[in-house]
Amino acid sequence: MGGLPAGPVVPAEHDYQLWEKRVDALMVLCSSKRMFTVDELRKGIEALPPDAYDRMSYYERWITSICNALIHRGIISIEEVRGKLADIEQRPPETAGEKG
Amino acid sequence: MPHDEVHEHHHDHPHVHGGADHHPHRPDADDTLTYCRRLEIAVRELLIEKGHLTADEIRGAVERMDARGPHLGARVVAKAWTDPAFKVRLLADGTAACQEAGITFDQSTRLIVVENTPDTHNMVVCTLCSCYPRMVLGIPPDWYKSRAYRSRAVREPRAVLREFGTELPDDMAVRVHDSTADMRYLVLPMRPAGTEGWSEERLAALVTRDAMIGVTQAKAPDSVT
Amino acid sequence: MARFAAGEQVIVRRGNPPGHLRTPWYIRGKHGVVERLCGEFRNPEELAYGRSGEPKRMLYRVRFEQKHVWPDYAGPAGDTIDIELYEHWLDAAR
Numbered sequence: 001m002g003g004l005p006a007g008p009v010v011p012a013e014h015d016y017q018l019w020e021k022r023v024d025a026l027m028v029l030c031s032s033k034r035m036f037t038v039d040e041l042r043k044g045i046e047a048l049p050p051d052a053y054d055r056m057s058y059y060e061r062w063i064t065s066i067c068n069a070l071i072h073r074g075i076i077s078i079e080e081v082r083g084k085l086a087d088i089e090q091r092p093p094e095t096a097g098e099k100g
Numbered sequence: 101m102p103h104d105e106v107h108e109h110h111h112d113h114p115h116v117h118g119g120a121d122h123h124p125h126r127p128d129a130d131d132t133l134t135y136c137r138r139l140e141i142a143v144r145e146l147l148i149e150k151g152h153l154t155a156d157e158i159r160g161a162v163e164r165m166d167a168r169g170p171h172l173g174a175r176v177v178a179k180a181w182t183d184p185a186f187k188v189r190l191l192a193d194g195t196a197a198c199q200e201a202g203i204t205f206d207q208s209t210r211l212i213v214v215e216n217t218p219d220t221h222n223m224v225v226c227t228l229c230s231c232y233p234r235m236v237l238g239i240p241p242d243w244y245k246s247r248a249y250r251s252r253a254v255r256e257p258r259a260v261l262r263e264f265g266t267e268l269p270d271d272m273a274v275r276v277h278d279s280t281a282d283m284r285y286l287v288l289p290m291r292p293a294g295t296e297g298w299s300e301e302r303l304a305a306l307v308t309r310d311a312m313i314g315v316t317q318a319k320a321p322d323s324v325t
Numbered sequence: 326m327a328r329f330a331a332g333e334q335v336i337v338r339r340g341n342p343p344g345h346l347r348t349p350w351y352i353r354g355k356h357g358v359v360e361r362l363c364g365e366f367r368n369p370e371e372l373a374y375g376r377s378g379e380p381k382r383m384l385y386r387v388r389f390e391q392k393h394v395w396p397d398y399a400g401p402a403g404d405t406i407d408i409e410l411y412e413h414w415l416d417a418a419r
Contacts, residue, residue: 002227002278003351003395006251009263013241018162019137022144024239025161028206029153039373042229043345058230058245060136067143073375076146084142088133096133097141210363212386227349254351258400273403276391280347281384281409282366 020059026066036069044068164206169238170309173286176201176236177312178303180213181291191215194286198236205235214277215288216317221268223261223314224277224285225253233284237309244313254278264315287314294321327383327412333359334418335387337410345373348414356418357389360407368411383412 016024031038044065045052052061070076088096147153176198180187190197194211205211211233214222226232227250232240243249253260257274261267268274277285289311295303298321306319329335339354347369363386367378391404398404 001247001251002225002254002349004251006248009243009246009248009252009260011241011243011264012246013243016239019140021162021165021239022158023140024165025158026140026144026147026153028161029157030147032206033152035152037372037375037378039345039369039378040375043373046345053247056136058242060134063136063140063143067139070143070147075152076143076150080146081139081142084146085138088138088141093133096138097145227351228347254349254406255395256399257404270401271403273405274391274400275404276406278349278406278408280349281363281369281411283363283384283386283409 016059023059023063023066027062030066030070035075036066036073040069040072041065165239168234168236170236170307170312171304172203172238173233173236173309173312174304174307175300176203176213176286177288177307177318178300180288181295181303182300187288190288203235209235209282209284211235211286212277212283213286213288214275214314216290216314218272218290220273220275221261221314222275222277222285222287223253223257224279224287225250226279227251227254228278228280231279231284233286233312235284236286237312241309261315264310266316287312289314289318292318292321327362329359329362329385329412329415329417331359331361335359335385335415336418337387338414338416344370346370348410349408351394352389352408352410355389355394357387357408360386360388362386363409366411368413385410385412385415387415 027038027041030036041062045061048056048061048064056064067076067081071078071081091097144153144158148155176190179201180190186197186201189200190213194213195205197213198211199205209231216222224233230240230245230250232244234240249260254276257276258268261274279285289307291303292306295306305324306321308316308319310316311318334356335358336356337348337352337354341350363384365381366384368382369378372378386407387410388405388407390402391398391400391406392402394406
């Protein structure tokens, strides 16, 4: 996006939450174990819908791309992800797995 | 693995919007499990169950991330200000000099240190994604990853610098570094006047993250107690 | 073996080939000077498709004048921008 018109730089920052740090950790660990390359993740993010940049946060885009890359590489399956998400929805929020 | 961040240059549509670059983030106290937060749990648990990762590895990676931050870069800058031979090594090979100073590199990326002088001011951006010298500064702030910064830092760096309160004279060249590949950049700010005889530790307190990205200069000595 | 040396004038290839690219659009077709050689790295355009990225490609840091990159650039003539570019995106200028 270098050179495109845009508004002022808002000096925003926030303390990263645990789930965001874990997404970062997944990227570092999976790529160092050669489950995918970071370039594959980048390509995956480019393939997200055009409004994804404004609709999703940084680590939301990132976990979406990580999940897609792992499916693409056959490391996890779509069925497994669906089953796991359904299982997580049934858990009480405080033990859903974020604290773990 | 050459890169450590993700980019979105596909969405290069011209798009003017004031201040909508930063994403609203829920405060830490809010435990609402959004879809993407559930996805993180799902992917993590599946990778552990299938034997690709362990919970300890993930905890370790998060701890290493938490341990890295601008204090590391500040230490390197202060050392360069007080040790001329170290500064020469730092500018010649940023990776080797930082390793010598005890900083670990767990990516294949390399560090280039660029020096601010009375003639030249350096400023770092990644227009393709959010490449950042994480080995010395930690995880980048939201604004560094924002559409506004990534779009404008290359085309109107002086206007962006002014928004950070940094006004530079026309006879000082602005040199922008777009980190598009395997190099990461750390700006070595100018040592503030009036700090003669200061210890490395005292000097390090003047070196802010933003000064090492190159959007500001090091703090004035009278700004710290 | 590097095709260009530090100080040499180069021009960035134009065009928009298919695939995943790490050459910003705004620098395509612009000419600059090789500032330094960064070494050889695996090709990200191949890595993005899950391939090896071999053979490695020479990576250069090229310096461009802002007034040349952006015809309406508002700053003084001495302002520059440095970008990392892989050898297969560069040609010798003239």
